[in-house]
Amino acid sequence: MSGKPTLFFDLDGTLIDSEPGIINGIQHVFASMQQPVPDAASLRPWIGPPMRDSFQSVFGEEAQVAQALALYRQRYDTLGWTELTVYTGIPELIATLKAAGHRLAVVTSKNERSARQILANLPFGTSFEEIVGASDDGQRRFKSDLIAEALRRLSLSAEACVMIGDRRMDIEGAVHHQMRCVGVLWGFGDREELTTAGAGAIVQTPAELEACFA
CATH class of the missing domain: 1.10.150.240 (Putative phosphatase; domain 2)
Structure with a gap:
């Protein structure tokens, strides 16, 4: 593409x-x-x-x-x-990807209000064009539905996007849409979980993730 x-x-x-x-x-x-x-x-x-x-x-x-x-x-x-910390290398990663011309969005199972509150208080939060999270009523909470909502809001096709996440839900949500996906190992999932879910690539550091899109 x-x-x-x-x-x-x-x-x-x-x-x-x-x-x-x-x-x-x-x-x-x-x-x-x-x-x-x-x-x-x-x-x-x-x-x-x-x-x-x-x-x-x-x-x-x-x-x-x-x-x-x-x-x-x-x-x-x-x-x-x-009560959170930003992972080492993430601010630089986001700045580099944004400068390289990628459109960026956050797609999270966290309540959307909370996600927006958090990102509004992070220095790189404005780099994201859209923030999609779970609805207050819980109707929109599964990753496949959240990805669908992000595609709708941004008027994009699945093949134009890549999902990046640390748990099987992120990968399974992408696979549902036949979307490319990358699993990251610095979060809460492990390599076996991500591999089993169908991750197209798995990276250990933000620098490795950056290299995927260089």
């Missing part, structure tokens, strides 16, 4: 290490609902999939799921969204 591909970036585990804010928020929910609080290690797999589905796997009743989500968002909106 001609022209430079538009690059869709996942957020958590790809651009930012958001583990503290997410884990602290989940633990806050369990404590508030008077449930045994899981340790941080057992909650790491929760980073990436839609939070609604993770809570549904623990709290069977919809009313409890709604309560858990409300408690989580309440803490995340006030404090959790600040």
Whole structure:
């Protein structure tokens, strides 16, 4: 294909290490609902999939799921969204790709309001033409649906884009659309997870990712 591909970036585990804010928020929910609080290690797999589905796997009743989500968002909106660090090399990567002429977007399972709040406070946040996240009602939360929404908003075809992410959901969402995809190893997924999901390439550093598009 001609022209430079538009690059869709996942957020958590790809651009930012958001583990503290997410884990602290989940633990806050369990404590508030008077449930045994899981340790941080057992909650790491929760980073990436839609939070609604993770809570549904623990709290069977919809009313409890709604309560858990409300408690989580309440803490995340006030404090959790600040508990993050940007991965080393990411600001330079984004600047280089933008300067090279790539259109950039964020496509995340995180609530869209939270994603926009985070990116508005990062120095490279303005580099992204669009930010697509989960809807408040949870109807739009799976990666395939989020990618579809990004394609719609940007008036793009799947073959004109590349999805970049750290978990199988990112890769599976791209595969669903027959979109090229790159898995990154500095986040929350491992090589086996990304390979099994169908990643077209896997990189260990932002510099390696930059080289994919040089």
